[in-house]
Amino acid sequence: MTAASTAKTVSPVPLNKNELSSEINELRKKHNAVILAHYYQDPEIQDIADFVGDSLELSRKASNTNADVIVFCGVHFMAETAKILSPEKIVLLPDLDAGCTLADDCPAEAFANFRANHPNHLVVSYINCTAAVKAQSDLVCTSSNAVDLVNKLPKDRPIIFAPDKNLGRWVQRQSGRELTFWPGSCLVHEAFSEEALLKLKIKHPFAEVIAHPECIESLLDLADFIGSTSKLLKYTETSPVKEFIVLTEPGIIHQMQQRMPKKKFIDVPGIDGCSCNECPYMRLNTLEKLWECLKKMEPEIVMDDELRKKALVPMKRMLEMSK
Ligand code: 13P
Ligand code: SF4
DSSP states (O other), rough: OHHHHHHHSOOOOOOSSHHHHHHHHHHHHHTTEEEETTTTTTTHHHOSSEEEEEEEHHHHHHHHOOOSEEEESSSHHHHHHHHHOOTEEEEEESSSTOOOOHHHTTTTTHHHHOOOOTHHHHHHHEEESSSSOOOOOEEEETTTHHHHHHHSSTTTTTEESSBBHHHHHHHHHHHHOOOOOOOOOTTTTTBBBBBHHHHHHHTTTTTTTEEEESSSSSHHHTOOOOOOHHHHHHHHHHHHOOEEESSTTTHHHHHHHHTTSSSSSEEEOGGGGOSTOOOOGGOOOHHHHHHHHHHTTTSSSSOOOOHHHHHHHHHHHHHHHHH
């Protein structure tokens, strides 16, 4: 095929957001696709999604949808989780490089060795891990149900909590259960500047500090409320307070501002004033890549079925235990 004839087969990228949005709408109808988006996605992706939620809500949606195609606007472990729960569906991720430091820092083989050193322990894995780590776990949890689930485990069994040591420490404090941690962490939630937070507290003396439990302990100690993204959102809706300093990825502020236009939400910069409070992986997805993936029906999440079935066991347990 000549270069000229190849060029004819490739349709041009629509030039503006409106054109992109209307093509996305047509393609989603054509393929009977549902667009799921995490709160950390760009506002324009959140606005076009059929459903926006936290990890637990998105897992529930992925397991219940009647759509033939799930376009997961989030990171790889989230799209993989959707495939684990809905193997008969086509699951697309707009950018396959959208990873997560927590999943990357817990390789399956090293984790198997860690487990072998703790043979009597139950294994609870935060959903931010690969299918290969889920497959080695007794139970999966998210930041919204971790404390409740750990509280339900038999008191006479020691517990490994992986891969987020910061979330693990918070769960340990809330549940009073001694946990053995895998030493992983989220680069975004570890990057918030304590100095910037203290300055913001002085500048906004009536603001409440709300934090995701992936933050380090010294920052959590400064928070008025700690919870998953959906719990932070609910808290800001019910609190009579009008100003909030938000210690999590600022994508969530789009939902807060839309639901509560009269309240003020302030994000916290990273150390040295960098904008590393934005998750570099989540933000790899763009409206254009969303359009492109619906047009080409790729990149698709493909999984080994044996691994999928093993990873499904602790996922199903989580969904049943957190009904
Ligand atoms: P949620 O469980 O609040 O959705 O958090 C997911 C996540 O990746 C936080 O960094
Ligand atoms: Fe992973 Fe952190 Fe990004 Fe969440 S914010 S997806 S934990 S790197």
